[in-house]
Amino acid sequence: MTTYTSLPNLITLARLCLxxxxxxxxxxxxxxxxxxxxxxxxxxxxxDGWLAKTFNLQTELGAYLDPLADKALLISIYVALAVFGAVPSWLTILVVARDVMIIGAFMISWLMNKPVAIHPLWISKANTTAQIGFAAAVLGAKAFQFTLGPLFLVCTLAVAALTLASLAAYLAGWARHMSL
Structure with missing residues (x-):
């Protein structure tokens, strides 16, 4: 991977600005x-992900910037939705705690001079997709004044389950890497 700026990185920066x-x-x-x-x-x-992969525009900067933009967007959205009572606070705490724990584990590895390579796991991609989809559904329900009904609970539980599964997968890999 190279470190120069590419179109996918510019798109990611724009997402961060949103x-x-x-x-x-x-x-x-x-x-x-x-x-x-x-x-x-x-x-x-x-x-940006499609462009980076399709046209071989992946960069080292993008490998760090893309997950940062995702986390900034998702954490901010879930906190805002919880503050306004649109999603349960416990779900927001779970979403934020997952990211804090994963970042903390990577930082500990780095500080101990045993850095962990950052590779998104399939469960993490599924988790991010579910979190984005649920937040979009909640925002859509608020924006267009409809109720999600029983789907709200199903989606809440699905996001919680995927968030916990993703956390467990990352922490298990980290524990193996750290020889715990």
Whole structure:
């Protein structure tokens, strides 16, 4: 991988810049705008990944920047949705705690001079997809004034289960790497 800036990295940076805008829209009760911006950010994530892989535009910077943009967007969205009572607080705590624990484990490895290579796991991709999909559904329900009904509970539990499974997979790999 090279370290130069590429189109996928610029798209990722744009997604990162959308984070405060979507949170400002939620804070102002402008649910339609928040929903549309969030969906655009989610689509940009798929586009930058596709471009990077299809045209061999993967960079070292992108390997760090893309997950940072994903985490900034998802953590911010879940915190904002919990503050406004749109998702359960316990789910937001779980989503945030997962990321904090994973980042903490990687930092400990780095500090101990045993850095772990960052490779997204399939369960993590499924988790991110579920988190984005659920947040988009909640924003859509708020924006277009419909109820998710029983689907809300099903999605809440699915996101929780995938978040826990992803955390367990990362921590198990980290524990093996650290020879625990």
């Amino acid at each position: 984070v405060p805008i979507v949170i400002a829209m939620i804070s102002a009760g402008r649910w339609t705008e928040a929903c549309l911006i969030f969906i655009a950010a989610g689509i940009s994530d798929a586009i």
